[in-house]
Amino acid sequence: MAEHRLFVYGSLKRDGRHHDHMGGARFVAEAETIDGHVLVAQGDYPALGRGEGRVRGELFLVSDALLAELDLFEDCPRLYRRAEITLSDGSRALAYWRPEDC
Template sequence: MTRVFIYGTLKKGQPNYNVMVDTTKGRTKFLGRARTVEKYPLVIAGKYNIPFLLKVPGQGQRIQGEIYSVDDPMLKFLDWFEKCPQMYQRTPVLLKVEEWVGEGEEAPQVGSTTEALMYSTTTYKPEWLQYPTFDCYDAYGDHGLLYVKREARD
């Protein structure tokens, strides 16, 4: 099992959460909530209003998200879903734990740090660095940039 940090449309209550619980794709287990130790720009961009976490450490905000444990089939599916490595790259990230519900001897304490894999991108338009950044993505937020699901795209 591999720990993955989810910060966008795959989080609970977001448009693509259904794939995280689709057992035909693999197994997942929600472990808790955390925030990146380092700042990153999380922007909403492109004609489909996709959340992009730009691989520019030190800029933007500390990103809040969810940590999941996923099996190999789910990790392979997430790589496909996130167009890894063409659009996103999967890299380790250090996180500060805000809530932990997962069990086991490797369970970190709230306030401590842990590591997980994160999907971020080095492929983006330069002007995206000037876009507003978010610390917590919500497809239905007051930003007015409604996410367009894959099945609704032209």
């Protein structure tokens, strides 16, 4: 079973209201994106978008099965799209983006 690096920035973070959906995920570290990313409002939820700035969040390791569950929870690909992002340390991770920005 593969593990995936997932960058989260909103309600899935450890102190977020929907962190319970991260069952089985392993916290790796606090993380930050490279320049060129902002949080934008998408209805009542934050979404990762392109813009001037950086986004702080958390990095987790998640299984294939959990990633599939999170895709359902995030209504991916309709409400969010899952795509790679570059973090400030130069590493890459998956993240849920506003569809028009990925």
